[in-house]
Amino acid sequence: MMVDWDVPITMDDGVVLRANVFRPDDDSAYPVVLSYGPYGKDLSFEEGYPDAWRKLVEDHPEVAAGSSNRFQAWEVCDPEKWVPDGYVCVRVDARGWGRSPGFVDPWSRREMIDLRDCIEWAGTQPWSSGKVGLLGISYYAVNQWQVAALNPPHLAALIPWEGFSDFYRELCYHGGIACDMKSVWYRRTISTVQHGLGERSFVSAVNGELVTGPETHTYTDLAANRTDFPAEIDGRPLDDSYHRERSAVFERITVPFLSAGNWGGSSLHLRGNVEGFVRAASRQKWLEIHGREHWTEFYTDYGIRLQKRFFDHFLKGLDNGWDRQPPVMLRIRTVDGDFIDRTENEWPIARTQWTNWYLNPATKTLSTDPPTTDQQASFAALTDPGITMTTPPMPADTEITGPVAATIYISSTTTDADIFAVLHVFDPDGNEVVLQGAVDPHTPIGQGWLRASHRELDPNRSTPWRPYHTHTNPQPLTPGEIYRLDIEIWPTSIIVPTGYRIALALRGTDYQYHGPAAQLSHFKGTQLRGVGIYTHADPDHRPPTTYGGTTTVHTTPNQPATLLLPHIP
Structure with a gap:
């Protein structure tokens, strides 16, 4: 596997974002699996999220098997499990996060345009077949719903894995009641991976570079270089243009997608995955709902097999039967925490x-x-x-x-x-x-x-x-x-x-x-x-x-x- 570190991608306003490119060690062109988000492309899963990583590999040893795990990162795929199967993995630090400079404004239209431009950049590189798929959990899923409405020409398929689609109803105000999550999440994230933390941040266990870039900015400068995200939301208790800008426009989404939800995500992501499947204009769309922790099934053999079957069909053009896959795949829960797998033809289930x-x-x-x-x-x-x-x-x-x-x-x-x-x-x-x-x-x-x-x-x-x-x-x-x-x-x-x-x-x-x-x-x-x-x-x-x-x-x-x-x- 070849790794290109900190590859520059220039946005339309001149800001240069940084990406890591993991690709097969040859001169051929391959489909691209891309993610764009805020958690630091160089921060290892184990170091940044030790409790989650420890439980994941203890409960599901298959996750660590077959990989050195050096490139495992939070909520994005492990390139060691994708590149050998003929994919290029592109990991982009979002504007203002990790090693990408710029002003932090989560899920804003500016980020949506950045992601669109990253897709088009990836679709025209010499190592790219021209087909780009988006894959990732949570933040990396939410912006898939957003950018899909822009219909970038090189975007061929999506897998929004546990990603909300309605900024007001699913993240900020449940039933009109303000949710405290925004402050917990933002405080934790800006304190660990905002660009400019420099020497106060993590150091990459792989390349020895500072996860948040080489410069160390003052806390005053860091604060000036980000939106006051919780205050912005607190000041908008009704569903207005601010919330809608950060929400999916389902009637404009036509790209094939696999929407993967979690029954246990009953306070953030689940509704978005279901609403996306029901309401998006795409003619080729599938819904899968699983259980367990937010991050678990994305990394298990179950999740990776599902992801690869979908992308093999839409990014590689393989006739692997995916087009005959029933549109709804459910892991029905039992009271002892186990599951029974079943497929359906619609949602809600017609025989309800x-x-x-x-x-x-x-x-x-x-x-x-x-x-x-x-x-x-x-x-x-x-x-x-x-x-x-x-x-x-x-x-x-x-x-x-x-x-x-x-x-x-x-x-x-x-x-x-x-x-x-x-x-x-x-x-x-x-x-x-x-x-x-x-x-x-x-x-x-x-x-x-x-x-x-x-x-x-x-x-x-x-x-x-x-x-x-x-x-x-x-x-x-x-x-x-x-x-x-x-x-x-x-x-x-x-x-x-x-x-x-x-x-x-x-x-x-x-x-x-x-x-x-x-x-x-x-x-x-x-x-x-x-x-x-x-x-x-x-x-x-x-x-x-x-x-x-x-x-x-x-x-x-x-x-x-x-x-x-x-x-x-």
Whole structure:
């Protein structure tokens, strides 16, 4: 394998980005697998993310097998597992990150144009066949959705692996409620890989160079060379042009793609992978949903085989049967953390038996029979654990796979209320089933959120199983009046065994796992208590005078509150 370090790529405004090119050691031309992102192309996975790397190779030794692992990096492919199979791997440090200079502005249009120009550069090099595919997790997936709408001529295929597509609804404001993740992520990232950290940064274990470039800038200069990302988002609580600039434009995406999601990504990426598959204009598109940690299946033999089959077909033109691959590939979850692989022909699954479970807040039960009397139950929004309503024991093994929605009626003693809707499964002894999430090891079965003042629906995009809120026209509550809320609960999958129960919790705060908190080294001490770093606890966004009242859940025979579940026969 040949490695070209710090190859210059000049952008249209004169800024020179830096890329590493890993290619076969000959003079032939090969298809290109490209990534563009902020995590430092020269920072080793093991050094930058030691907890994640250690667990990955302990649980899945195949990841480290067959490679020296010298070039393994966070959320991008290992070139030692791609170059021998006839691919060129191009890793670009995004503007302002790693060894690329420039102003940091995550997922901005400037970055989108940079990525487009990198694709076109890679498609015209002497070692390139002219076909470029994009591959990577998270940040490296999100910008795939963005740049695909620009339709660069040399872009032949995408694999957005666990990547959100709606900046407002999936990263910044869940159901209109501000998510704290942006600050945790940005603080950690700029402190480790912003260009100009110089001697304060990591040193590449492979080439001995400083991961963030040769110059060491002052902290004042570093701050001046980046946007105040959390403040930008905090100042835009509605879905405006800032958020839309950083979101996918699905109707313009026509390139073939494989959208790979994670059931455990129920606070960031999963919705984007599903929405991309459902809404993009591409005629050749596939959806795959797996489980385990956010980074795991990308690097396992399972993930790499999937990625190569797709790219072999679209980048190399091989007749390997991919064009006959069913469009939906699901790893159905079981309560013991295992999976059952199955293919489908569409999403949501056509044979879904959409089943309304009726909420009985007074008795804290869910029933398939509608209520015959008026009922209500109340909780203190910021201090009580809320109301949990539970089904009878399942009479047979029951699969729930697909999007979920709740229609509820609430009143508040204040002018607004935040609703956290949590889908649970309990075993016959009453113990909650929690599964490995994308980040947090103790994740509930499903989650949804809605700020009551953001209840307005977009009728053109809403379906019974996926309410779509405008988030542009907040309507405060009149204390004591009853309002209908249609809550989107992100897609889920679980086989609920005989005797287990399904439950819906309505609360005014984040779900919390009752056992000990977990930690990951790259989150620098953040406690993971069931929702990972995706909490909604900033008091500036949730002042008690507005969100700390008493919330009452209502149901009546004429206006029954419901939980719509996708039962799969």
